[in-house]
Amino acid sequence: MWTTTGVPVWRRLSRGKDLDPERCKTVFQAARRPHHCRVGKESSMTPRKKLEGLVAATVTPMTPDGQINLTVIHQYVEYLVSEQNVKNVFVNGTTGEGLSLSIQERKQLAEEWICQGKNKLDHVIIHVGALSLPESQELARHAASIGASGIAVIAPFFFKPTNKDELIAFLQKVASEAPAVPFYYYHIPHLTGVKIHVEELLDGIKKQIPTFQGVKFSDTDLLDLAQCINKNESEQFAFLYGVDEQLLSALAIGANGAVGSTFNYLGRKTNLMLQAFAKPDLALAQKYQFLTVEFLSFVIKLGFGVAQTKAVMTFVSGIPMGPPRLPLVSASEEFIIKAKAKLDSIVWPDGD
Numbered sequence: 641m642w643t644t645t646g647v648p649v650w651r652r653l654s655r656g657k658d659l660d661p662e663r664c665k666t667v668f669q670a671a672r673r674p675h676h677c678r679v680g681k682e683s684s685m686t687p688r689k690k691l692e693g694l695v696a697a698t699v700t701p702m703t704p705d706g707q708i709n710l711t712v713i714h715q716y717v718e719y720l721v722s723e724q725n726v727k728n729v730f731v732n733g734t735t736g737e738g739l740s741l742s743i744q745e746r747k748q749l750a751e752e753w754i755c756q757g758k759n760k761l762d763h764v765i766i767h768v769g770a771l772s773l774p775e776s777q778e779l780a781r782h783a784a785s786i787g788a789s790g791i792a793v794i795a796p797f798f799f800k801p802t803n804k805d806e807l808i809a810f811l812q813k814v815a816s817e818a819p820a821v822p823f824y825y826y827h828i829p830h831l832t833g834v835k836i837h838v839e840e841l842l843d844g845i846k847k848q849i850p851t852f853q854g855v856k857f858s859d860t861d862l863l864d865l866a867q868c869i870n871k872n873e874s875e876q877f878a879f880l881y882g883v884d885e886q887l888l889s890a891l892a893i894g895a896n897g898a899v900g901s902t903f904n905y906l907g908r909k910t911n912l913m914l915q916a917f918a919k920p921d922l923a924l925a926q927k928y929q930f931l932t933v934e935f936l937s938f939v940i941k942l943g944f945g946v947a948q949t950k951a952v953m954t955f956v957s958g959i960p961m962g963p964p965r966l967p968l969v970s971a972s973e974e975f976i977i978k979a980k981a982k983l984d985s986i987v988w989p990d991g992d
């Protein structure tokens with residue numbers, strides 16, 4: 641990308657501004673995207689509201705040959721905000737196949753989401769967890785440098801921490817690389833195999849991790865969640881639930897919101913559930929939850945994971961999310977036909 645004066649665009653744009661020419665170069669070269677934007681501290685998501693409500697765990701769009709596809713992220717942001725009323729995203733997590741991406745790809749995706757989300761999204765949380773501590777630290781520094789509104793980390797899951805102190809030590813080493821960025825622990829024991837109770841983990845955590853801000857709680861153990869909420873009443877922690885099928889139960893026990901894959905395409909309906917719960921109209925809230933449960937239990941029986949989420953998001957939004965990366969394989973045509981028919985058959989209380 642060169643200007644008519646023969647000066648590369650990224651050099652011209654970085655001139656006279658506090659921007660690293662190399663970073664501009666990466667950002668501009670990364671994309672043939674419709675709306676250019678720059679990253680850097682000045683594009684951070686401030687002013688920040690407390691993270692609450694729905695957070696979409698984004699899928700990572702890929703081209704048919706398996707490269708990350710940055711070009712549709714602009715459209716993806718527009719879609720979430722205007723069609724789903726969802727203004728927070730969680731990037732490079734489980735749904736985003738974060739652990740299947742290279743470090744370079746993860747950085748490019750983080751930059752693109754922050755660029756395209758500027759003035760449109762409230763929070764862009766970047767998942768920076770990795771098996772290798774220095775890689776995770778590198779991603780944390782990167783997320784801080786581009787103005788992420790938060791970072792999240794899962795427990796390392798090949799060599800696993802065996803107790804609270806080992807897990808905290810790892811998290812602390814990552815969090816301290818981004819000392820001005822809110823830090824979230826991402827608890828997903830059925831995938832990591834790390835089953836240390838969050839209640840135990842949170843006991844005194846602010847002393848070791850001053851940036852600690854909350855938990856993305858992707859487990860069905862509502863006793864643990866309840867204890868976390870109850871014991872940390874005086875803190876401003878955000879408890880974001882991650883099992884979309886039973887979000888209403890987590891709200892009842894005091895969760896502040898949710899991070900999930902289904903808010904990509906059921907965000908508007910789930911927002912209506914949140915509104916009904918807040919009113920309070922518990923019967924209406926249950927109705928919404930029962931309908932999302934009807935869809936999810938149907939697709940879970942067919943076999944439901946990130947590949948299928950990409951397929952559902954593609955047919956609902958019209959944005960081509962592409963295939964997943966191996967070892968995941970694309971959803972079958974049969975799955976897509978059945979899932980679409982099921983979703984179309986649902987009659988929602990708001991008349992849709």
Ligand SMILES: CC(=O)N[C@H](C=O)[C@@H](O)[C@H](O)[C@H](O)CO
Pocket residue numbers: 697734735828858882883884885899900901902936
């Ligand atoms: C394993 C996984 O991806 N969990 C997601 C978030 O944590 C959820 O949003 C689920 O995709 C959702 O609850 C459907 O089962």
Ligand SMILES: CC(=O)C(=O)O
Pocket residue numbers: 697698730732733734735736856882899900901
């Ligand atoms: C669901 C979720 O939070 C994730 O994909 O990481």
